[in-house]
Amino acid sequence: NAGVTQTPKFQVLKTGQSMTLQCAQDMNHNSMYWYRQDPGMGLRLIYYSASEGTTDKGEVPNGYNVSRLNKREFSLRLESAAPSQTSVYFCASSASGGQPQHFGDGTRLSIL
Amino acid sequence: GENVEQHPSTLSVQEGDSAVIKCTYSDSASNYFPWYKQELGKGPQLIIDIRSNVGEKKDQRIAVTLNKTAKHFSLHITETQPEDSAVYFCAPSSPGYSSASKIIFGSGTRLSIRP
Numbered sequence: 001n002a003g004v005t006q007t008p009k010f011q012v013l014k015t016g017q018s019m020t021l022q023c024a025q026d027m028n029h030n031s032m033y034w035y036r037q038d039p040g041m042g043l044r045l046i047y048y049s050a051s052e053g054t055t056d057k058g059e060v061p062n063g064y065n066v067s068r069l070n071k072r073e074f075s076l077r078l079e080s081a082a083p084s085q086t087s088v089y090f091c092a093s094s095a096s097g098g099q100p101q102h103f104g105d106g107t108r109l110s111i112l
Numbered sequence: 113g114e115n116v117e118q119h120p121s122t123l124s125v126q127e128g129d130s131a132v133i134k135c136t137y138s139d140s141a142s143n144y145f146p147w148y149k150q151e152l153g154k155g156p157q158l159i160i161d162i163r164s165n166v167g168e169k170k171d172q173r174i175a176v177t178l179n180k181t182a183k184h185f186s187l188h189i190t191e192t193q194p195e196d197s198a199v200y201f202c203a204p205s206s207p208g209y210s211s212a213s214k215i216i217f218g219s220g221t222r223l224s225i226r227p
Contacts, residue, residue: 004155033215042118042201043156043217059216090155098144098205103155 002026006091006104013081013111021076021107023091031094032074033058033101034066036087043090049074050097081111114139118202118218125192126226133221135202136184142204145178145185150199150220159200160187189223197225 007022025032030051035043045058049068063085065077074093078085088108092101115138125131135145143164148156162169162176162185169176173192178185185204189196202218 035217040219042219043203045215048215092155100146100158100161101148101156101203103148103157105153105155 004091004093004102004104006089006107008107009105010108011110013078013109015082015111017081017111019078019081019109021078021089021091021109022073023075023104024073025091025093025102026072027093027095027102028071029093029102030071030096031099032068033092033094034064034074034076035090035092036060036085037090037106038087046076046089083111085109086111114142114204114216116202116204116216116218118221120221121219122222122224124224124226127192127194129192131187131189131192131196131223133187133200133202133223134184135186135204135218137204137216138183139204139206140183141206142183144205145176146203147174147176147187148201148203148217150201152198156201192223192225194225194227197223199223 004025033048034046037043044060047066049055052071067075088106090106092103094101117136146161149159150156160176173190175188199220199222201220205215
């Protein structure tokens with residue numbers, strides 16, 4: 001039972017490069033989320049998908065795009081990476097809104 | 113939008129003592145109140161949650177209490193052990209299609225258990 005799987009675990013990019021972070025869940029959850037975690041700032045919601053076929057902006061969406069590929073998979077894309085996007089990125093899923101979220105172990109992204 | 117404040121930001125307690133972390137929120141529509149534990153190098157993991165029709169919930173050494181009138185809820189850990197050392201987050205929310213946009217995590221409490 002894998003839960004939420006994120007790939008890659010680590011990545012270093014140069015400014016201006018593009019990158020897609022992958023996330024898959026095997027719990028048949030409807031809702032999926034992308035967060036970023038910076039030191040001392042908790043988790044901030046970037047984008048979410050309440051159900052398959054829908055995506056919406058969260059608190060900090062600028063510089064990112066997402067795709068809900070199917071019920072299992074939700075990807076996060078950085079089109080032109082900037083140093084300010086250096087962070088740890090977490091994907092999560094839940095049965096629906098107002099339900100417990102299950103998190104992956106994160107992608108540690110550094111942009112030089 | 114929702115404003116969430118979590119206190120204290122750091123907490124150090126002697127092994128065996130109790131620890132209490134408080135989360136204050138602003139959205140009166142919030143009705144789901146979880147606490148997550150994050151260990152080093154891992155994603156947050158739900159440890160206990162409560163809904164607005166309940167005032168207190170207990171699971172072995174951990175408990176959550178809710179005061180909806182005052183808009184705060186607290187995490188209580190009794191008989192603390194070294195494995196309780198971690199960062200704890202609250203994340204109050206409300207149900208509904210667009211509720212995810214209102215999920216705001218607290219800034220976290222780093223709990224250290226002294227041997």
